[in-house]
Amino acid sequence: MKFIYYLNYMMRAFAPQIALRYRKSALEKKFNDKKKYIDNRVRYYVKLRQSFELPKDAVSRATFKHKGQSQYVIDLMSIMSFFPKHYRFLYYFGDETHIEPYPTLFKARPINGDNHNSVLTKLVKSRHFRFYPDKRSFQEKKNLAVFRGAVKQPHRVRFMETMFNHPLIDAGQSNPSNLNPEWQKPFMSVEEQMDYKFIICLEGHDVASNLKWAMSSNSVVITPKMKYETWFMEGTLQAGVHYVEVKDDWSDFEEKIQFYINHPEEAENIVHNAHRYLLPFKDNDLEELVSIKTLEKYFELSGQVKQ
Structure with a gap:
């Protein structure tokens, strides 16, 4: 996969501009009916609505x-290659x-503030x-939540201090540490984590890196209120619709998880909504066109290309 990843980049880097213009035109025609969505x-x-001037550096x-x-x-x-080098x-x-x-x-x-x-x-x-197939239905999975990840940031440390011994959570720290050796547990693959009905997604320095694949599974994402967003537009995700939101101190975790264990149809509705949200991000051609159009808007607003 890495070889293909680098090969695609090299092919794009050395492609003539006429070929890239043709590619862009072909993508625009393919998704002409999705122009409003794009x-x-x-x-x-x-989010900028007015033109701006870039600094000399x-x-x-x-x-x-x-x-x-x-x-x-x-x-x-790879996306910059669609535009002039200057x-x-x-x-x-x-x-x-x-x-x-x-x-x-x-x-x-x-997500919030002047961004x-x-x-x-x-x-x-x-x-x-990353998206993974999940052949198990929600009801076939363990009545538990799972967390595996590095525990470095204060909010992750607080989570482990508060929830490590909770009977409804299988939590484990992946990075080595002498402070709390009991938190360290063996590596758990994505497939193994998808054996649980609930997958805990904790933000790190920015977003939770497991959020996308967790939402592509038939498990339900559990997370405190999200503070950051990426290309995935985390700021548009809705608690109770695409995932289950818990308080920062996790005080309502047991109440929330027990509700969805007792009402699996509600959990399956969240899984369905999460899958629908993911669909456009799985279309590589659509994603490429949105990426091109995003940079195009940036260059337009900076006065480098006419609309």
Whole structure:
């Protein structure tokens, strides 16, 4: 899979502009009936409504040099290849959610507050946009919630301190630590985690990296109120519709989970809604066109291309 990932990037990087223009035109024709949907997504990613001027230190594809973080580079440059090399932009790689003084391409941003200068792009998609088939129905699964992940951030530490011994949770820490060795448990694959009726998704530095595959399963996502969003538009997800939301202190967890154990039809409705929400993100051609249109809007507002 990695070989194919890098091969596709190399083919895109060296493709002539005429071929890329043809590709863009073909995608626009294919999804002509989804123009309103695409426009709405672009408006969500690019919240700016007025033109802006980029600072002198903005880079272009011709001057872009970035060491490391190859997945960020590949994912951004693959879409940048559809535009002239002299078009300028600002970017920030990594699990950062701060707001820059100028419109900047980011992987994630805060859901609330003035986040207009953070323009969302689809980055590190091979890690965050993973979907897995799930052959087990909700009712066939264990009446438990599962969590496996690194426990470094304070809110994750608080979760483990509060919920580690809860009888309805199988929680385990994946990163080595001498502070709470009892929290460490053996690796658990995605397939093994999908054997549980509930999958706990905890934000890390930004969003929960397991949220997308968890929503693609026949299990129900459990999470406190989300604070960050990415290309997945987490800010549009609705508690009780696409996932189950619990309080930050997890005090209502048992009440919530017991309700859905006793009312499996309600849980299955959430699973159905989650699957419907995911559908557009599984269409690689549609995702590519939305990505192109997002950068196109960014370049239009920065005065580099006429509408």
